[in-house]
Amino acid sequence: MHPTAAVRARSVTKTFGDVIALDGVDLDVAAGQIHGLVGPNGAGKTTLLGLLLGLAAADGGKLEILGTPVGRALAVTGGVAGFVDGPGLYPTLTARQNLTTLASLRGEEGGRSAAHVDELLERVGLSEVAGDSVRGFSLGMRQRLGLAAALLGDPRLLVLDEPANGLDPAGKRQVHRVLTDLAASGATVVLSSHRMDDLASLCDEVTLLSEGRVVFSGPVRKLAAESGELDYRLVSSDPDGARRIAGGTPSLHQVAGRKGSPKGDDHALVVRGPDQALDDLVVRLVGAGIAIRELGPVVPPLEAAFLALTGADTDADTYAEELTR
């Protein structure tokens, strides 16, 4: 036994014809960590997850999974499980049959296997529909069953592509609990998601990919800091007074609302500035007897960082022209 990274990638490249899916990707995922992969469509997330699952081989670079170097040939490393592009389930089988056939494929049979399957169905909240054909399952139920299937072999590295897709809030909470329990037991989870709030609540670290390259990798709080100055939306009891005071607050800019903001939102004020200037604004508003009904970022910090780092916030439609003080 020795401490090691669950995943270690150095300058990994992967191309499909003329398309460069991964371009010199470096990645370190410590054991026992939940690591998020995030990026716009076509950034290379699924390709990277596929490499971890052994579904494809890298064209260049070095990749170590659970301490084992991965070669150029297709091979699945022991202790790795998961799914990409949705879980692989057989609609003609019931939820329990999907798991028991998979368990028997792994050599688990008999009463112990049945108990294990029942325990997994319970963990993902599908006990009540265990005998139902998967054909009638919703996307969220399929996702949860796929997670249970991935957990069958007690993986040390769980690789999941968009596991929260189609989940209702209760289902999402259940899946999050399963993943955090798994990480607490020492297993590593690498997952991709478009939901920045999911990543923020679940992941220790995230890696942001854009056009096959890593543009950020590190703790979630550090990613939030990459967002720079954020736009804040202020709703007060006296919009005109608030606008006047904001105009007089040093280092604070008033910003026109986003195009497409909700109707009837004319009384809201959008401002941008450092945290200190915002604190100053709050003090001034309170001093002037103006009640603050709402104050929060227009775009959550992680989403703002995502947009900033991937260059997706340069769209001319994103912001209207900035107002001068």
Added chain:
Amino acid sequence: MTAITIETPVRVEPVALSRAYRFELVKLVSQWRIRLVFIACLLAPTIYSAVVSQQTSLPADALYGRLMNQSGWAGSLAILVFMGTLLLPLLTSVVAGDIFAVEDRLGTWRHLLVAVRSPRRIFASKALAALTVILALLACLVASSMAGGLLSIGSHPLPGLDGHLIGSGELGRTVLLAWLTIIPPTLAFSAVGLLGSVALGRSPLGLLMPVALALVLMGIQVMPVPVALRVALPMNAFISYRGLFTEPGQLGPFWIGLVVSLSWAALATFLAYRLFVRRDFTDLANDGSGRRFVLEGLAPLVGLVAVTTVVVAATTGATGSGIEKSKLEAALSTSFSNLYVLQTEQLNRPAVTAAQLHATTKCDKGGERVEDEGAGAGWRCTVNWTLPGTTATGNAIYQLDVAPEGRFVADGDGPKEVNGFFQVRTPTGDAPNPLWQFDGVVDLLDPVSKGQQ
């Protein structure tokens, strides 16, 4: 964060073939389509055989169809004829033609690859599972077809395709053997199903590849193609069992059919395997590549047809259509003699043997302007025979409809008391006249020279 140690993993071995095979079998049998096919194979032949054998109008187009009301074994043989046309290719399409494509439709390739960890074992387990289900379906067909006839009519002797009487026990064994002979061509079509399923993914053409192949081969078989090409096609192996119903048996087509079928099965399976292990499993929308299928799937099979045709032609020396006047005359003389013996017994006349009749036949196809060779309905034959102790010569006329694969239907054209009426009056009542209409077969590969009988 607390440092966590992990064990150095070893690269895991792929899942055992037996487990992967069982996994594939469970998936196959869980499909409602396969279950329906099983039920149909268990019930349909029994019902068909039991119902049709009680009718006055019998399926005379099928070999032994006209005898379904005389012996329970005839029903099984009539169903065997249908198997070799489109039914078995259709069964292989439903099972083998879909076994790879279903993973494309469900998008489960990645899941399967992670679970089994070896494309080779996935291929082997799928091929074996498909083969198991196809053979199980075939077993259901055999049992069901026999049960229907035997339960409704019973086990009675039948004349062979040369007219000699086959007793019940021997007939049962021969019918079972006949069903066994269609296993090799079934394997060939199953392998083609695997090839279509691998090569064309979700495309419907991949699923229907065995049926498409059967249609093409049937199209070739109804044409006047050289006999070497005819017997070098796997479709011909479906009818090679006919040689088991003559004495001596015409086993040449069976052995050639066996070798041809196994060659097709081996080559098509290898081509499917090669395409499978080279495919890109990351492509979720795989519909196969038509160009790749033609070059790496179809072309080698066409090459196999060419090679087997040349080998058959070289080893047997068979040329032309294989249907020659002398062969027909010999076959008709033999059949007539054997069936005359049966009729004699029916009519309670003094016993006679086939050899004592010294039957000879003269055949002509379409008059003097048409060459006496090849398939067609224009054959007219006259059989002459003499009874022991007499000098008088009897003669009977037959119209022959000869199919390109060597089967002929002899239709009696008189005299009425010999072969002109469908019944004969026996001491116990009216009975079917064995000389009125009967099926026969000529060995296309028999090198009988013209004029020899």
